[in-house]
Amino acid sequence: MQNRRDFLNLLCRGTILTGLAATTGVLAYRSVKGGNCDLGTSCNNCKKSESCDLPEAALFRQTVWQLDPTKCIQCGRCAENCVMSPSAVKVTHVYAMCGYCDLCGGYLKPDTKNISTAAENQLCPTSAIKRKFVEDPFYQYTIDEPLCIGCAKCVKGCGAFGNGSLQLQIRHDRCVNCNECSIARNCPSDAFKRVPANKPYLLQGIEAKPEEKNKV
């Protein structure tokens, strides 16, 4: 009786272990080899090309969340739905695309009568955008990141009137990289996706290379 039970136990244990091992093997193999693209091909040639954003194979490749600014419609949910408050999504200024305009659509309210930097003329609800004179007629705009709540108002203004140099991004110094980003499930334009941690930004207009040190 006791023996039979032990044998049954062993059998079940063996089965479960085999199953676990098989799953681990398949998934690990796939993730080490790199992803399959939507086309269903598992080629290794195109992966090296510029246009392919599949992660390169790496043993401990992690994924992080990022939003695609070309899809974003500036609905304002980024400010409200992050597990962090204020949101880990903030506006990122791509200086390389900026027109340095005096009448910045991302800085001034659209119905501003006379141009002045008074707070009531500023579009940003938290006055997170700082304006600095460069030379006639150019102004530099910088983001005071701790103030920004990621509401995307300026992004909309810049996109409508200017060059689209203000873009929302998840800032990885703030993001805790939730297993499922709680903005992702509420984003109406499906802009959020998991990206490989070695290419954690999806900005338009610059080669998005992280420069700062890793956060620990």
Add this chain to the structure above:
Amino acid sequence: MKQKIIIISALALLLLLIIFMVKDFFFNNPGNTNPYQFELDNIRKGDSAKAVFAETQQIKTSLEEIHGIATDTSGKIYVSGKDSVAIFDAKGKTVNKFRIAGTAQCIAVSENGKIFLGIQDHIEIWNNRGEQLAKWASLGTDAVLTSIAVKGENIFIADAGQKVVYRCHIKGYLLGKIGLKDPATGVPGFIIPSPYFDLGISKDGNLWVVNPGRHSFEKYKFNGTLLSSWGKASMATEGFCGCCNPSNFAFINDSLFVTSEKAIERVKIYSADGTFLCVVATPDQFESGTKGLDLAVDKQNRILVLDPVKKMIRIFEPKK
């Protein structure tokens, strides 16, 4: 007894949590109001009342992307875009369509019927049968040609990339550069934050160039002397909105300006000295986000607006 009460209330709390989860998951859709709404709609609506023009005709183009529009003296309409140029008669029937290599951002037609195309960084000359007559050298790797105007032997080319206007001879050699910043002569220099930079030649033989970053029109002699300028930055109907506008313009009745803007998509008419006269088309007539409404005026003084989003020519005439 006490134990029972504790257990029951604890279980009730647990149940509450589960009910909360279910409710939150199935019945809590994210709200549909944005507390940080960017209020552009009011401004867009504000303009609608003032329109005295009506849209009388739409001509669909079969091009993949459309960028430039021009008319000739006989009333034909020319549209340039990605890989092709299309020619329509005044009624909207396709007269000809031919393929080109590249995307022609701008187009102009000379008095003798030659078609000038600005393709990224160089000029090409074609005839209306679709034969290439000439292809000029590149104007530089940074060149982004956005407008052409032809008058007799002179051809003026607006280069938004290098922020300058070239004056060339029709044979292809450079006669001069116009609009480079020069404090001595008072030329302020063009401020072009985005690739919209238009020019045109008025009846009195002067060159008008948009300085979009300064929201103004500048009037030059053909030799580059700055004569005058006008323009006002404002979100209100009377002025030009945003960081860089107007994006395009054309002449009507040989002296009035028809202008178009991006961001608040509107087409308006100004007098030659810059007095606002009336609205032709209002923002609600365009998809929001439409950029690059190129303009032309035909023989019958109809205003032709190129709508790159709807991919058609939209014709406006005064309301009866």
Add this chain to the structure above:
Amino acid sequence: MKKTLALVFLVFLFTIQFMNSYGIQRFPKPEFESGYVQPETLLPNPRAEVLAILDIAVLIISLSVVSWLVIKKRNRNGVFWMSLFALAYFGFYREGCVCAIGSIQNVTLAIFDKSYLIPISAIIFFVAPLVYTLFFGRTFCAAVCPFGAMQDLVAFSPQKLGSRLNAVLGVIPYIYLGLAVIYAATGTDFIICRYDPFVGIWRFNASFGIFVFGGILLVIGIFIARPYCRFLCPYGVLLNWASRFSRKHITITPAECIQCRLCENSCPYDAIDIPVTTKNPESKGTMARKLIFITFLIPVLMLAGGWVGSKLNEPLASANAKVRLAKQILNPVTEKNQAETFEIQAFKSAGKQQRQAFAEASEVLHKFYIGSWILGGFIGLVFGSLIAGRMITKHQTDYTPNKGTCFSCVRCVDYCPVKLPLITK
């Protein structure tokens, strides 16, 4: 020749650049004369990838140490300190992410969605605790899982619930697990993470709702020890089953049970099976009748469950974004002066075809249809086994931890008067 090729290539590049409809990206910036230098756009890196190795190492070492403490040392104090460490590392330092419970969803998604690259660390967090449990019982729950550790700390006055209540409430984790798998497999949502009760506390930063959720659970935990583990945790289901086949398991007594009943009330989790000795054993006939009844009951319940589930597939699928969008396209908001929903706005601005949206939605619906049949059948099976388990009385002579539900916390061991050195003498 080379030159022409290069030229052609250049021209080609230009055309590409020009075709890009999202503005001309390399449009020259203003020419500054004052020597202004354009600042760099700062992009902070995420947590370094190599640190994933640290997480894995901590997991494996903790599992090994705790298993050794439980099986070899039978030392409650050690287990307690290890659980504090787990709470500090996996809870407060790693802020509850990466966790074994949530990794169920990563693994599921990776199985069903080939484009999802699951990090190796997530696989290991899923597999390692199960493997250890197969050998040593639920030592992971004892002192490696931060959820368990958190609740263990507040279990001040645990009440006995009685076996019937325990069994009925014990069904919830199965349903939770089934739903979590279905939603992960369809790429809808990660519900385990969404209703992760303690993550707000560990991050010191969360919406009010999540704080309250965690707080209430801890309050319940004072009286009903480890409520999340026993009545919600979906990973607990897997561990429960793995533990039933475990090679070794904690025992209350180091040698032989002397029926002193001292440990009877020692387990805060009602996980001790008490001896069952029926005076007059059931006749062969009743046994056979019961068996026949059960063999009929289970398939019937499974079918019924599947059928009910399949009827529920649309409400279940309504949580999916694609399905929601299709619904909104079909019934647009008709109320006056109410703008169209953001979903519709986004759909329009993306320039997608309605047909495409409907096709995607119906594909998801189909997946949910199949999924809800399976889910319903699974729940039917769970209920069937529940009934079967209660009908068949197991004979048992000693006080032993229930291999399935015991968390290997080693509390009961101290209550047993039998001590090993006494015996060996």
